[in-house]
Amino acid sequence: MDLSLLYYSVQWLAGFIALVTIWGWIPLDNWWVRCVEFPRIQIMVLGVIAWMGMLVFWSEWQLGQWLLFMVLSMALAFQLRMILPYTRLWKKEVQQAKETPVGEAHQLKIMISNVLTPNDQTQKLVNLVQRKEPDVLVILESDEKWETALHQIEPDYPYTVKVPLDNLYGMHLYSKLELIDPVVKYLMIDDIPSVHSQLRLQNGRVIWLYCLHPMPPSPTEADKSTTRDAELLMVGKHIKENNQTAILAGDLNDVAWSKTTRRFQRISGLLDPRIGRHFINTFHADYPFLRWALDHIFHSACFTVVDIQRLPSIGSDHFPVMTTLQYEPEKTSQQAQNTPTAEAEDIKETESKIEEGKKEGEKVSKEHAEKQPNLG
Incomplete structure (x- = not known):
């Protein structure tokens, strides 16, 4: 050679x-x-x-x-x-849950799955859900086909929010736990939903749950990351200003180490359970060397981590991921969790980014509306 x-x-x-x-x-x-x-x-x-x-x-x-x-x-x-x-070389941002006798632990299992709208292997997800039995299931890129397929699990999930769309931004939320006043919002772009709801835990405690799937920056979708960044920061700001105990889950089309996601953590005060543990690379399922984490859960400091696991492929370009949290409010009083805090620059940049995002969102919404067929 x-x-x-x-x-x-x-x-x-x-x-x-x-x-x-x-x-x-x-x-x-x-x-x-x-x-x-x-x-x-x-x-x-x-x-x-x-x-x-x-x-x-x-x-x-x-x-x-x-x-x-x-x-x-x-x-x-x-x-x-x-x-x-x-990696395990770093200090854990979220502590490991303490061992508690069965029946006494207040645990919450959340599964996220971006199913890929054209994917026809719907039964794989149904079987996985029935095997893993999450308390809360967040489905992304779901349309009418996926909604019909998921009718099989509805007897186990009495609380649902269904937003079937064929634009790759449909969203379905299934919960064994009570959803209180769930609302579907379109924060930045008129045809990209998010779900905001209160959630009653098994111990009766009520928290907030936010499910997001903003548009990614790419040559085929958004020219800029502005609306994605603004949507995430807007929700983070809302959580902090209202002093909410919250969980945010979804395909954020961003990685945890980006400047926006790290700023979101400082603005919201929510924790990332992966820090100090390991990567949970969920995309792209078909290319092992080209994988990174797009599907996330962030949560308030009153939760500790039982387990985080990437689940088997369901035929999508994303792997499902399931996180099991344990409600331990004493962790907050002991200040044992490493809660991030915002600085003046974070607050200033957040306000600016939200305003930019609203303007960009109006522009993108108009472009999307113009592309819709005229059925009149």
Whole structure:
């Protein structure tokens, strides 16, 4: 094999990793900037390969090689800082639930599944739900076909919210626990719903549940991440201002280490149970190397974690994920959980982003309306 070709390939890979890392710092919402926030694990892996390759070919480097090696090293340090919190090497943001005798623990099992509207393997999800028996089931990208298929589980789920849509943003909520005054809202875009409801736990405590599925920044959907970011921050702000005990669940079309999701945590005060544990990469189910976490649960500090698990494929491009939480309000009084707090800059940026999101949402809603067929 031509070693010179291999050497130059390593150089090009090192330069690419450095460029992609720096590219992500550009303060724009355009999809071609924000998309580099997603594959940080993959960037890290390729960056390590390039870094080791440069060491293997170490010789009498010129100034350019030294500078490239230094920039690559700094890029890897940054990428590592972004993904390291989602490993066991980091301090847990949410404590592990204490062992409690069966029947005494106030636990809540929540399953999220983006089913992919064209996916016809509906029975796989039904079988999985019947086997795992979640207390709350959040279904995304569901249409009339999926609603009909899920009639099988309704005897076990007396409380439902159904928003069947064929635009990839349908949403269905099934609950064994009482849903109190559930409301379907369209926060940013007229045809992209979210569900807001109070939820009565087994111990009688009432909390808030928010189910979201904002539009992602991509060349085929939203040119910018503005409406996605604004929707998440709007809900986070609402939770904080109303001092709510809350759980937010859904396909956020964002990764946990993005600047928006981290700001959402600081604004809302909600915790991420994955921090200090492990990645729960749910998308893309068909491509093992191209996977990251799009399906999330964030919750108030009065919950601890029993278990988080990615579930088997149901034929969608997303894996389902189920999180089991335990209600332990004493954790809050002991300040044992690592609750994030907002700074003045977070509040200022949140207000600005929400206003931008509303304007962008009006624009996108108008575009979507114009694309609808005229049935008149």
